[in-house]
Amino acid sequence: MNAGLSLTPRAPKIRLAQHPIARGLAAAREVLPSGAAIAHIPALSSCLLPSEKGRRCDWCHHLQSESVTLRRCSRCAAFWYCDNTCQDRDWKARHKKICRNYNAFIASSQYQALTAHDQVDALLLSHLVTEPAAWDGKQQHHDLDNPISALWDLLKLPRADGLVPPLCLSKSVQTAETLKLAEELYARFGNNNFVLHSHLNSYGHGIFPYASRLFNHSCVPNAACKYVITPTEPVVMEVVSLYQIAEGEEITLPYLDPALPYQTRQEALRANYDFQCTCRLCTFQRGIEPVPAPALRGTAELKEVDAAIRSFALGDISQEVRIPMTPGLFERLPAELYPIFHESYLPSLSEQFSKTSHEGPYADAVEAGLTLLAFYVVIYPPNYPQIGMHALELTKTLWNLLCAEPDALAGPTEDQLMRHTKSAVDFAASVLRNYGPEGDDGGPLEEIRVLTELLSSQ
Structure with missing residues (x-):
């Protein structure tokens, strides 16, 4: 230089x-x-x-x-x-x-x-x-x-x-x-x-x-x-x-969204910046190409993959949602979970969460939202702001489930649902407070404050 x-x-x-x-x-x-x-x-x-x-x-x-x-x-x-x-x-x-x-x-x-x-x-x-x-x-x-x-x-x-x-x-x-x-x-x-x-x-x-x-x-x-x-x-x-x-x-x-598929990222970086990325994520994904396509959404096979990625990234979510603080979690991913890197996996999962979180059933939205959170935790480094934003959306979905359909989930009691919701908002707060206030007044940090007060009053 x-x-x-x-x-x-x-x-x-x-x-x-x-x-x-x-x-x-x-x-x-x-x-x-x-x-x-x-x-x-x-x-x-x-x-x-x-x-x-x-x-x-x-x-x-x-x-x-x-x-x-x-x-x-x-x-x-x-x-x-x-x-x-x-x-x-x-x-x-x-x-x-x-x-x-x-x-x-x-x-x-x-x-x-x-x-x-x-x-x-x-x-x-x-x-x-x-x-x-x-x-x-x-x-x-x-x-x-x-x-x-x-x-x-x-x-x-x-x-x-x-x-x-x-x-x-x-x-x-x-x-x-x-x-x-x-x-x-x-x-x-x-x-x-x-x-x-x-x-x-x-x-x-x-x-x-x-x-x-x-x-x-x-x-x-x-x-x-x-x-x-x-x-x-x-x-x-x-x-x-x-x-x-x-x-x-x-x-x-990041010059672009790390959650984009490997080939999409590389093509964009070559076209816009004239270089090939050799970071840890790109090196890992290049080594597992071609990525096997996942089963169709809704099938038992893909449900097993979703459950496995939740367990891998978030631990025992029946207790709480933990925050992994080690970058490069993807490097420890079992081979049977590599289909999550396929270009079709994230769009279909995001679509399912978006649809069910607005229209219900909220129990399905929570399951999709937790899977999406697990995917983000694997791909993004710790405290990446998109993780916090999604955790906040997941909190709102859990709150809707708690208010509208408390008996919809098989297994968890209302007390367990409350713990899940508090755990999710704490997760969102940790990430977004690390990022700090930005942009317009209000926004996610204000939403977290309101949700925290609501949950504390329950």
């Missing part, structure tokens, strides 16, 4: 180190406990998905609510803000560059032909090419505290389809030089921007060059990123440790 690369004070717990294959790695300067805030990184630029326009402030991403009524830009009537502060800051930083052209741009055939995510990228790119500092293509001082410099320091990786999104700028400024700059910039950020989410629901895209430059990918990551929404301020990425990280250990993030 480049020896001149400096480290921003926004991440004092990280040091840069050599990597045998990649350009470098972010290593822990000290032992980082579970739930530690590793880095705080403001967005260089961000944009809402089209579906979120009018629901969130275009500057700080605050969600409209009873206490926040968004106001529109009087010029384009297409951008919304919490108040004058947000509108003034967005105008000075970026909106004045695209306001006059925005409505004609989004109505154009070029824009309409793009996917929703590429439409967001088109606006992000339009912001970037009008940044004076972006024109200095030689500004590669390898200073990660300068976001534009960090952006230029990213490797160029043009999209396989050759797409460079159109620009939301007047035709007079779209010179050959401007379009060349757009191509250069997009080759650096197009595969490096981040999907912004609140309570794990996507709402926009953000450019965080510092994070892109520092953190390598793993399907068994030891950290995850969340997004902090603060009124009147740009969104900030916070990188959080999932479990204790040793001094000198590389800090990694």
Whole structure:
């Protein structure tokens, strides 16, 4: 890696180190406990998905609510803000560059032909090419505290389809030089921007060059990123440790969902990032390819597999739901359970849980939900946020069963069901409190508080 690369004070717990294959790695300067805030990184630029326009402030991403009524830009009537502060800051930083052209741009055939995510990228790119500092293509001082410099320091990786999104700028400024700059910039950020989410629901895209430059990918990551929404301020990425990280250990993030099938992950990583992943999960799954297909859902054979994966990952669930804290649980999986890695297993199981948790019978939903929780515990590392989110949904299903169908499960008494429900909410709380508050107010942590109070009163 480049020896001149400096480290921003926004991440004092990280040091840069050599990597045998990649350009470098972010290593822990000290032992980082579970739930530690590793880095705080403001967005260089961000944009809402089209579906979120009018629901969130275009500057700080605050969600409209009873206490926040968004106001529109009087010029384009297409951008919304919490108040004058947000509108003034967005105008000075970026909106004045695209306001006059925005409505004609989004109505154009070029824009309409793009996917929703590429439409967001088109606006992000339009912001970037009008940044004076972006024109200095030689500004590669390898200073990660300068976001534009960090952006230029990213490797160029043009999209396989050759797409460079159109620009939301007047035709007079779209010179050959401007379009060349757009191509250069997009080759650096197009595969490096981040999907912004609140309570794990996507709402926009953000450019965080510092994070892109520092953190390598793993399907068994030891950290995850969340997004902090603060009124009147740009969104900030916070990188959080999932479990204790040793001094000198590389800090990694997932570039995609580790629960995706092995071949799907590899194809996506090659197409978007031009590398083959050799993490523990990929190495293990490559070694068991081709994965045998599971039996059809509903058959006795698959029910046995479901019961076995629950027992393997969660232990004796008749007592409590325990939290395995060792990453790489999949490496100890018995061979007869390998069909859970087949591309058909997770979708069919998720569909069964979704259908029965809404429509009943709740007893079937609990069984599917526990199996899904076991699958997540096997695939994801400890404290991965999706585990906590699913444990919360499972808690709600158990609560519904307790309230509506207390005699539906063969075997457990009402007291046992109550213990199961309390165990599930404690599991969810442990994982999601480790991840910490993020995104919009309320959400899963507030739901956990309410459920805990309800269960305590029983």
